[in-house]
Amino acid sequence: MTRNKMAARGAACCHGNTPSKIRGAGGGRVVGLRSLVHTRFLTAPPPLSNHSCSRKRDDKEKLIKMAFPVSLVIMRAHNIANSANPSITPRQTRRPRRFQIRLNLNSFTDEEVLQHFRLSKDSIRMLYEEIKLHIDRQTRRSHAICGRSKLLAVLHYLASGSFQYCIASKIGFTQPTFSRCLRQVVNAIVNISTNYIRFPYSISEREEVKLKFFQKYGMPLTIGLIDCTHIAIIPPAAEEQSYRNRKMFYSLNVQLICGPSGKILDVVARYPGGTHDSFVLSGRGIGQLFQSGYFGDDLLLGDNGYRLTPWLLTPYLSPTNRRPASL
Template sequence: MAAALFARRRARRQRERQRKERIFHQRITLFQMPESDVIKLYRLPSHVILSLLDEIKDDMEPRTKRSHAIPGLTKLLAALHLLSSGSFQRAVTRNVGISQSALSPALSAFLRAMMRRVGQYIHFPQSREEIMETKMDFYAVAGFPNVIGAVDATHVPITPPSDDEHVYLNREQSYSMNIQVVCNARHVINNVVAKYPGSTLDSFVLRRSRLYELMEDREAGRGWLLGDSAYPLLPWLLTPVSNPTTPAEQRYNAAHSKTQNVIERTLRVLKSRFRCLDKTAGSLLYSPSKVCEIVVTCCMLHNLALRSGMPVEVGAEGDDEHLGDGEGLEDGWATQREVIRSYFN
């Protein structure tokens, strides 16, 4: 009798435990939210999110037939919320409605899907029409001619791997990845290099980039990049005059500064839009390679937001510590002097 009673109690406890295990998180859908909340949480409007899902659905939709498999939209929303908020995973899972253990695979799937499509979202102007439009847009900023891009570096905080910790330590004595970004006058990112640790000089990142090779191979006069004093002065990369002594040099520097500010503003917009990249959200708790994928993906999403008509909103002002060698070449000085003589006298 006692044995039978014990068996019934054990069976009842097992049934209760099974019922508890089958309590699933309530999953949030776009259709349950006001559009203002969608943009606040995910940084993109609903129709753009759904269009993005349609593009990457083969990478995001579950391959299992389980009735409670996580839908691709839920995975996408979880990844977008994590990137936009910079919140700890627990907060994201609470807002989106998936378990903490499911969030990391969802983010990984999204990053893989986006990295397969980088060229669709980020590309440097190549055609004559693109180059001319870019030059005209930059000229409208401050009268600086022939500019096809503004380049700058920004640091993204990282928790470094223990074996190579020192190479991620930047001049501010914090750990980071050094990210090179080029944009046009409309704040669209058209080139990004995300693979070097925080101790790397900006000029080193540039010289090892595909962009450097591209600009070196271009025909003379097809356009210049503008960079700050962390970069070398080159025939296709114009930097400020270090000690302007003439009115023409001062006008050149003023126009350079105002035009160069486009990339500084772009980086502030990027980090304001995707808080995971900003130091105020703490350091990213992922491997360096995954952090780089996150950075590139955020740049792609930034361009997607601009393409969809999202306003350019800037958060708190803040400049990164720039690491440069300040070197210059005679050809670069010659180009700079010719620009000053021809356009700023």
């Protein structure tokens, strides 16, 4: 065999042929391969004539340099062969996909629906029709999750306050899938919230609300009931103390104004839990409109967390007769 062919076979060993043999070879193969490399690349060539000694010496140095990566591969294979566990880990196959049974609204009674989702079946169906363009997938390929299942999962999560993993296992999702559905459904609900959460700014709307308050509770000139509630959150690290409320947990202090039937008319959800209720009301929004006289003689009813003003009535702290107590 000529030196050129020997160099070509050495290069083939360096570029992938040798590792494939070593991965499936035992200790004997490694020794045989080492002998092959030493025989072809590292042993001294036969005697040469004087006129070609210089050229042949250069060829030998090139072959030794080519054999150096092969020697590293041999050393690695020798370590594998002599290790305590010489077996090679088999190639892992892809885990087959498993599709769980997803939740169906018809599988619940009316009482169970109210208990798990805090809404009736008709309300859930109406809400789905409002946001289905935002949460439904355009394809049914790969067992795509339908919009109804997404909505039920998010409503159950919001109603129970449980962990995402627990909710996802009940609905038939994985936790990462439920996390994506949660953001998608919540954004869709926020986008349509202005269609339902509207304060009665016009005179005709306020007159209708005042009439309902008077017919139901006997309170004249009233257009809303105001209070704040704390929604627990994980606070930002930079402003952690400002989110700690008087009950010693981190929250947002959310202000709500409701109508005579309990319908939410206005929401302010941008103040940390350490903020007082009166400060939330004095910010930009409904409070400033009342202070400027925009609503005339109309009134709000609040609790003792607010101070008494000409447009905000609070209960008596220590009533002395039945008439003030009845108010």
